[in-house]
Amino acid sequence: MDFITSTAILPLLLGCVGLFSLFKLLQWLRMRAYVRNAVVVITGATSGLGRECARVFHAAGARLVLCGRNAEALEELSQELAASRTPEVQTHKPYTVTFDLADPGAIAGAASKILQCFGHVDVLINNAGISYRGAIVDTSPDVDKRVMETNYFGPVALTKALLPAMIRRRQGHVVAISSIQGKISLPFRSAYAASKHATQAFFDCLRAEVEQHDIEVTVISPGYIHTNLSLNAVTADGSKYGVMDETTAQGRSPVQVAQDVLAALGKKKKDVVLADLMPSLAVYLRTLAPGLFFRLMASRARKERKSKHS
Numbered sequence: 001m002d003f004i005t006s007t008a009i010l011p012l013l014l015g016c017v018g019l020f021s022l023f024k025l026l027q028w029l030r031m032r033a034y035v036r037n038a039v040v041v042i043t044g045a046t047s048g049l050g051r052e053c054a055r056v057f058h059a060a061g062a063r064l065v066l067c068g069r070n071a072e073a074l075e076e077l078s079q080e081l082a083a084s085r086t087p088e089v090q091t092h093k094p095y096t097v098t099f100d101l102a103d104p105g106a107i108a109g110a111a112s113k114i115l116q117c118f119g120h121v122d123v124l125i126n127n128a129g130i131s132y133r134g135a136i137v138d139t140s141p142d143v144d145k146r147v148m149e150t151n152y153f154g155p156v157a158l159t160k161a162l163l164p165a166m167i168r169r170r171q172g173h174v175v176a177i178s179s180i181q182g183k184i185s186l187p188f189r190s191a192y193a194a195s196k197h198a199t200q201a202f203f204d205c206l207r208a209e210v211e212q213h214d215i216e217v218t219v220i221s222p223g224y225i226h227t228n229l230s231l232n233a234v235t236a237d238g239s240k241y242g243v244m245d246e247t248t249a250q251g252r253s254p255v256q257v258a259q260d261v262l263a264a265l266g267k268k269k270k271d272v273v274l275a276d277l278m279p280s281l282a283v284y285l286r287t288l289a290p291g292l293f294f295r296l297m298a299s300r301a302r303k304e305r306k307s308k309h310s
């Protein structure tokens with residue numbers, strides 16, 4: 001009996017593994033086909049997740065428009081990509097467009113430059129962002145505005161400027177790189193969490209409104225990623241935080257997250273959380289047991305204040 005069972009189970013197991021591998025391979029091929037030759041615009045391409053998305057999408061054959069504030073850093077990345085080749089995929093030299101997302105007057109001009117690069121946009125990845133550390137009571141309203149301009153009003157204005165061309169073509173995919181903090185709010189992150197909650201809300205509304213035009217909207221909410229986000233974060237008085245936090249240093253690799261972003265787009269996912277177990281559970285706790293969640297956050301605030309003053 002044992003012999004019969006084991007001889008029947010082994011081929012079955014091998015068959016399942018084979019089928020699963022085939023399924024994964026087909027999924028991977030479909031993902032890459034989705035972005036091959038597609039015009040992909042990436043904001044915040046000079047650093048961290050944006051730069052890795054540029055590398056991953058370029059290697060998959062996308063026609064890139066790299067956006068950022070630092071023209072030199074964008075040009076350097078564009079040249080690095082132009083020099084790198086992937087054997088089985090035709091790659092394209094990226095264009096660059098330099099502008100500050102926190103400058104409302106810069107967005108319309110930037111959008112028309114972006115459209116001139118390849119004549120249209122298939123995928124817009126709103127990735128650029130800035131974080132914040134500070135107590136609400138000490139924070140200048142200028143800091144709240146700066147974080148909202150960069151993380152919310154800038155991406156919203158850019159999306160609106162590129163949307164009519166997508167609607168005319170009845171084709172397009174808008175992506176918002178939000179954060180777990182677009183779903184839960186942590187103490188001493190008010191401006192950042194508020195900007196990411198607003199991002200989630202805006203792009204959820206957009207998804208419903210543009211479905212009739214065959215335009216996809218994906219909101220991606222990562223947990224900690226090992227980038228310069230904490231180093232570049234702004235503090236209560238507007239100065240740079242300048243510290244690589246342990247949580248950031250221990251975060252996921254931006255290469256891995258960029259690959260997950262590509263996979264999410266290829267599967268036309270609408271809302272994706274890319275985080276470890278605890279942050280993912282915290283999102284459920286906030287919905288299912290808000291009272292408990294708020295007590296945990298108050299205790300987190302007490303601990304953080306204590307450790308600051310000790």
Ligand SMILES: NC(=O)C1=CN([C@@H]2O[C@H](COP(=O)(O)OP(=O)(O)OC[C@H]3O[C@@H](n4cnc5c(N)ncnc54)[C@H](OP(=O)(O)O)[C@@H]3O)[C@@H](O)[C@H]2O)C=CC1
Nearest residue numbers: 044046047048049069101102128129179224225227228229
């Ligand atoms: N790292 C993390 O733990 C997590 C990050 N995220 C999100 O990922 C996204 C990318 O951040 P990440 O790569 O981590 O951080 P980085 O600080 O490494 O990169 C941020 C990018 O945004 C650009 N940027 C900042 N301000 C502006 C502006 N005013 N105008 C135009 N571009 C600007 C930066 O350009 P410049 O070089 O000019 O400063 C840089 O290219 C952000 O939206 C962030 O909120 C989400 C969850 C976790």
Ligand SMILES: CCCCCCCCCCCCCCCC(=O)OCC(=O)COP(=O)(O)O
Nearest residue numbers: 131132179180181222223224278279281282285
């Ligand atoms: C049923 C059991 C549930 C247990 C839940 C306990 C609650 C634990 C709280 C966990 C908090 C996770 C915070 C994750 C925050 C995060 O990943 O943020 C991503 C960022 O955007 C990082 O930005 P930052 O500038 O804050 O570094």
